Amino acid sequence: MKRTLLTGNAAAAWGARLAAIDYVPAFPITPQTEIIETLAEWIDGGVLNARLVTLESEHSMLAAAGAAAVTGVRVFTATSSQGLLYGMEMLYNLAGWRAPLVLVNVSRGLSAPITLEPDHNDVLAARDSGFVQIHCATCQEVLDNVLLAYRLAEDGRVRLPVIVNLDGFYLSFTREPVEVPDPAVAKTFLPAFADLGQRFRGGQASSQAVAVLGGGPYSYFRYQVHLASEQAAAVYTELGEEFGRCFGRHYKTVETYCCDDAELVLVMIGSFATKAMPAIDRLRQAGHKVGLLRPRLVRPFPAAELRRLLQGRRGVAVVDQNLSPGQGGILHAELAATLYGLAERGPLLASFVGGLGGRDISEEEFLQIVEVLQQAVDSGEAPPPRLLFTAEELKQVRRLQDIAHGGQVGKGEDAS
Amino acid sequence: MSTTGQLEHSHLAPGTPLCAGCGGLQALQQLYRIVGERTVVVNAAGCMTLLAVYPFTPFAGCWLYTAMACAPAGAQGVRDALDIQLAKGRISEEENLATMVLTGDGSAYGMGLSATSAAIDRGLDFFYLCYDNEGYGNTGHQYSPATPRGAKTATSRVSGYAGFKKDLFAIWAAHRPSYVATAIAAEPQDLARKVKRAAALHGPRLLLVLAPCPTGWGFEPALTVKVGRLAVETGIWPLKEYVDGHIVHNKISRERKPLVDYLRLQGRFAHLFEPQCDERQLAELQQAVDDYWQEVVDNTGPSP
Numbered sequence: 069m070k071r072t073l074l075t076g077n078a079a080a081a082w083g084a085r086l087a088a089i090d091y092v093p094a095f096p097i098t099p100q101t102e103i104i105e106t107l108a109e110w111i112d113g114g115v116l117n118a119r120l121v122t123l124e125s126e127h128s129m130l131a132a133a134g135a136a137a138v139t140g141v142r143v144f145t146a147t148s149s150q151g152l153l154y155g156m157e158m159l160y161n162l163a164g165w166r167a168p169l170v171l172v173n174v175s176r177g178l179s180a181p182i183t184l185e186p187d188h189n190d191v192l193a194a195r196d197s198g199f200v201q202i203h204c205a206t207c208q209e210v211l212d213n214v215l216l217a218y219r220l221a222e223d224g225r226v227r228l229p230v231i232v233n234l235d236g237f238y239l240s241f242t243r244e245p246v247e248v249p250d251p252a253v254a255k256t257f258l259p260a261f262a263d264l265g266q267r268f269r270g271g272q273a274s275s276q277a278v279a280v281l282g283g284g285p286y287s288y289f290r291y292q293v294h295l296a297s298e299q300a301a302a303v304y305t306e307l308g309e310e311f312g313r314c315f316g317r318h319y320k321t322v323e324t325y326c327c328d329d330a331e332l333v334l335v336m337i338g339s340f341a342t343k344a345m346p347a348i349d350r351l352r353q354a355g356h357k358v359g360l361l362r363p364r365l366v367r368p369f370p371a372a373e374l375r376r377l378l379q380g381r382r383g384v385a386v387v388d389q390n391l392s393p394g395q396g397g398i399l400h401a402e403l404a405a406t407l408y409g410l411a412e413r414g415p416l417l418a419s420f421v422g423g424l425g426g427r428d429i430s431e432e433e434f435l436q437i438v439e440v441l442q443q444a445v446d447s448g449e450a451p452p453p454r455l456l457f458t459a460e461e462l463k464q465v466r467r468l469q470d471i472a473h474g475g476q477v478g479k480g481e482d483a484s
Numbered sequence: 485m486s487t488t489g490q491l492e493h494s495h496l497a498p499g500t501p502l503c504a505g506c507g508g509l510q511a512l513q514q515l516y517r518i519v520g521e522r523t524v525v526v527n528a529a530g531c532m533t534l535l536a537v538y539p540f541t542p543f544a545g546c547w548l549y550t551a552m553a554c555a556p557a558g559a560q561g562v563r564d565a566l567d568i569q570l571a572k573g574r575i576s577e578e579e580n581l582a583t584m585v586l587t588g589d590g591s592a593y594g595m596g597l598s599a600t601s602a603a604i605d606r607g608l609d610f611f612y613l614c615y616d617n618e619g620y621g622n623t624g625h626q627y628s629p630a631t632p633r634g635a636k637t638a639t640s641r642v643s644g645y646a647g648f649k650k651d652l653f654a655i656w657a658a659h660r661p662s663y664v665a666t667a668i669a670a671e672p673q674d675l676a677r678k679v680k681r682a683a684a685l686h687g688p689r690l691l692l693v694l695a696p697c698p699t700g701w702g703f704e705p706a707l708t709v710k711v712g713r714l715a716v717e718t719g720i721w722p723l724k725e726y727v728d729g730h731i732v733h734n735k736i737s738r739e740r741k742p743l744v745d746y747l748r749l750q751g752r753f754a755h756l757f758e759p760q761c762d763e764r765q766l767a768e769l770q771q772a773v774d775d776y777w778q779e780v781v782d783n784t785g786p787s788p
Contacts, residue, residue, distance in 0.1 A: 090568045093561065119568055121560065124602035128557030131550050131599075135526070135561025138548070140575075141568050157551050268546045268562060270522045270579040275547040278536040285538055 074246040076239030077102035079207040080146065080172045080232070082246075083214025085116050086254040087170070090141035090261070092120040093132040098184055099236035100148040100174040107144075126151035130158035130171075134229075137167040138276055140267035142218065142260075145169065148236060149176035149190045156193065162229045163198025163293055165277050168221035168264065169229050170214060171199070175338070176236040177425040185426020186236040188338060188390040192366075192398050198293040200230040200300050201367040203337045205323070207244040209364075210234045212317055215249070215258050219307050222262035226300045228293065233366075235339040237426060249315055257314045297368045304365060321370040322377060323362040326352060330359030331382040332441050333415070334434070335403060337363055340389055340423050347434030358438055363399075371406045378407060381415040383445040385437050387456075389423035396453045397421050416445050422456030429456060497542040501534050505705025507712055508532065508615030508695035510669035512586070515613060515691070518679045521545035523582045524562050528555035528596055530588035531622040532615065546581060553595040556603035559583045559610045582611065582683075589616040589630035592692075593650050604659040604688040611682060612690040617697035618649070625700030632720075633772075634765055635752040637700070644755060653692055657726040662687035664726040668694045670712025674723055674734060681727075694721045702751020714746040719773050722780070733780055740777065743770045 074082065080103050084092070092111075094104040110116040123129040126147050137143045147155065152173055162169070175186045178193075191201060202217060204210045210232065217230040234240060249257075268274055280286050301321055312318030323341075326348050327333060334344050341362040351358045361377055363370055378384055384407075388397025395401060400419040407414040418441050422429045433456055444451045470476075495517050502509050508531065516523075521544035527533055529552035536547050550558035563583045569575040585603075587596055592614035603610065619625040619637050626639040630652070634644040656664045662685045667675040675693070682689040696711040698704065703711055715721035719740040724733045744766060747753040756762045 090572070091561075091564055093557075093564075117572070119564055121564060121606065123557055123560070124598055124605075127551075128554045128560075128599050128602065131554035131557040132561035132564070135548060135550070135558040136565035136568075137561075139524075139562050139565030139569075141565045158554065161551060268524050268548070268566070268581055269575065270581050273521070273541075273543070273545055275536050275541045275543070277549040278538045278541065278547065279533055279549070280538045 071245040071247045073243040074207055074211070074248075075102065075241055075243050076204075076207045076210050076234045077174065077241070078106055079211040079246050080214060080234065081106035081110070082248055083211045084144040084170075085110060086249055086251055087142065087144065087215055087218050087258055088255070088260070089116075089118050089144040091136045091143045092118055093129045093136070093143070093145050094120055094122050095124075095126050095129045095147065095151060097126070097148045097151040099176060099240040100146045100151070100172070102240070103146045103172060103174070126155035127158055130155040130162060133169055133171070134158065134162040134165050134167040137169040137229075138165055138266050138268070140261070140263065143169040144172075146172040146174070148174040149178060152190050153178065153193055156197070159194050159197040159199055161277065164289065166227045166266065166293075166296075167229050168227050168262070170217045170221060170232060171229060172214065172232045172234070174234055174236045174240045183425045184236065186238060186389075187424045187426065191231060191233045192390050194231065195367060195398070198228060198297065199367065200226070200228050200297060201233060201365065202230065203233045203364055203366055204239065205339045205342050205362060207239060207242070208246045208317070209319075210239065211246055211248070212311065212315065212319065215254060216304070216307055216311055216319060218258050220300055220304055222264065223303050224262075224264060226296050226303055227264055228296050228300065233338065238339045253314055257311065301365060301368045301370050301373070319364065321363070321365045322373045323364055324377065325360040325362070327359035327361060327377065329357055331357040332359070332438060332445070333378065333381050333384050334358070334360045334437065335363070335384055335386045335399065336360065336389070337366060337399065338389060340387070340429060343429055343431075344387070344434050347431045347438070350431070351435065351438055356438065369402055369406065374403065374406050375410065378415055379410065379412070383416045383418065383441045385418045385420055385441045387420045387422050387429070387437065391421050391424060400453070416441075416448070416450055418444055418451050419453040420456060421453065427456070500542050501537065502531060503697070503699045503705070505698040505708040506531070506695070507669055507697060507708050508588070508617060508693070510708065511615060511667070511675065511693040511695060512613065514669060514672055514675050515679050516543075518676060519582060519584060519611065519683060522580075523584050524548060524559075526550060526555045526558040526562060526583065526585050528552050528585070528587040528591040529622070530591060531617070532586055532588065533622070552591050554599050555585045555587050555591065555596060556599040556608065556610070556612070559585050560603055560606065560608050563609060583609070584611040584613065586613050586615075588621060589614060589618060590620045590628045592616070593629040593652050597655070600656070601659060604656070604661045607687050609686050610688060612688070614652070614690070614692050615695040616692060617695040617700055619697070619700050621697055621700050625697070634756060634769060636755060637752065653724065653726070656690050656692070657731060659688075660729065661690060663689040664692070665690075666692045666694070666722065666724050668712045668716060668721060668723070670696075670709045671716060671723065678725065700752070702754070703749050707749060711746070711749055714741065714749065717741045718743045718746040719777050720746060722776070733784065736777070736780060736784070740773070743773055
């Protein structure tokens with residue numbers, strides 16, 4: 069089948085096009101904007117029969133998206149970073165409305181200080197909203213998972229909004245060879261918008277998102293969202309296999325690389341996980357039993373699958389591209405909760421934080437991570453959490469500080 | 485005339501948890517009878533959010549609660565989704581619905597103003613009812629941008645609100661939508677005429693209704709209509725319309741009642757009368773009303 073060079077943003081737009089979406093509430097934000105520009109051009113050019121409306125904020129964009137989804141159309145929307153947080157109130161609402169729609173988030177570090185480059189604090193801030201989260205590492209995966217996300221969102225066992233996440237710049241603006249599915253096959257895999265009986269129609273009185281009194285009904289409905297999200301793991305597995313039969317590319321809740329006999333395992337999400345692969349190849353050539361594990365689903369957290377895959381390993385290093393100040397890496401904490409209380413002793417767990425604000429992670433650093441992990445396993449003592457940050461980088465920051473403070477920083481340091 | 489139907493049973497069911505004598509609910513009752521049940525009411529956080537409490541609703545038609553800032557955007561999504569389904573032949577014209585935003589002044593004058601402005605920019609075909617009770621009523625009546633100068637609220641308990649009521653009518657009208665009007669439930673014929681006029685139009689149609697609030701303003705529920713009438717008769721709540729680029733005042737009375745007649749009935753202004761009369765502030769408030777109407781007369785001439 070023919071492959072074309074597409075950016076991650078274009079791949080996301082292609083996913084939406086092949087999903088035959090009806091409606092795109094939009095708002096521009098870097099690095100997502102190319103997605104809505106592409107869709108706008110297709111809609112204006114008549115190749116996509118949908119309506120695009122630019123709202124005045126992401127908060128309103130998500131309100132319109134959810135309202136349209138519960139009125140009975142297939143909705144696609146996209147944002148990044150500050151936009152996702154600006155709309156945060158509506159993320160929780162849309163999950164509570166059980167609005168079956170797809171939101172592509174192009175990850176970008178959060179302000180302040182303001183930056184354009186990626187890390188995962190934006191999308192992980194939406195962790196507890198009730199949205200399902202699919203994290204992609206390649207442009208192909210982005211396209212395919214937009215289609216999968218609609219099947220998941222519109223599945224009666226799930227019926228939740230879904231975020232498909234890709235990393236700004238590293239995927240959004242990077243061209244990779246992508247196989248664009250045949251529209252007819254895509255239509256077989258994803259038929260017309262599934263009517264889940266949740267809609268506004270003349271002649272049918274219907275109320276949505278009404279208030280409840282007391283904690284009982286609130287607990288019930290909120291827990292329903294949790295149960296639906298938990299179901300999504302099994303449904304995704306099922307759909308990933310069906311997708312494989314249709315298109316030849318199989319998707320699982322957790323991706324593995326060189327894991328079969330691995331004693332040491334790196335755990336990462338998103339495109340930075342692919343940066344670890346050459347390092348693992350090198351270590352394998354030198355005889356080290358090292359592997360990589362990449363959760364594709366972050367919500368629901370594929371705990372059972374992770375337990376199965378990590379049982380019996382000697383050491384696990386989580387490289388978090390996020391930071392919860394006062395706690396550390398978010399996925400490290402989640403994985404620790406997942407592995408705690410295993411029947412047999414679980415692997416030693418080490419925490420690394422790297423790639424904040426798009427800061428690169430070098431092959432050398434991956435080698436060091438594995439070295440630290442190996443030493444920890446040998447000594448039986450978990451190392452303290454570590455930020456990937458070099459002495460040279462610190463020197464550069466000091467230089468910037470020196471300029472910012474008119475030469476005072478250097479002087480102060482000399483004196484101390 | 486209205487294309488959205490005037491069905492016999494298109495009224496709100498009784499038994500809502502709203503306060504006795506709610507001037508906002510009176511206005512909504514009157515309006516809903518005209519716009520009818522073939523409507524999706526899109527609500528923002530406020531007193532009226534408690535109309536629909538699971539599993540009950542007083543509405544014969546549809547309801548969607550959004551959040552405080554974005555009811556007009558919710559209406560956009562509903563309207564677009566219905567239009568898309570009509571255009572793609574997935575629903576019939578009989579299944580179509582009108583879209584109506586329902587918010588208080590807290591949302592309309594402040595947090596939701598950006599969303600309203602943008603909905604008007606986009607020419608959204610919707611109806612907006614703001615029940616203006618001049619404060620954040622649902623949280624215990626703190627001052628809002630709609631609170632009149634001098635009124636005591638839960639956050640201006642000592643000497644009254646130091647600011648001035650924002651002119652939302654002028655802000656809405658400056659967007660040049662299809663229709664803007666002020667109204668009050670105490671003048672039901674005027675309100676009904678305006679709703680019918682708006683219902684016959686397309687595009688953004690906005691109705692700003694003063695909602696006398698016994699709980700927040702400090703008067704007996706039985707006095708809601710009286711307070712409402714006095715708001716009009718003293719001239720502090722001008723009844724007016726913006727249509728086709730012009731503002732028309734519906735009642736220009738040469739002999740307005742003194743403003744103190746209106747203020748004296750309300751606990752929120754009691755500090756202007758007791759323990760001693762604050763002549764200076766009362767005169768200022770009266771002067772503001774007089775100045776407003778002088779400008780109206782200067783611009784339009786006295787009513788026939």
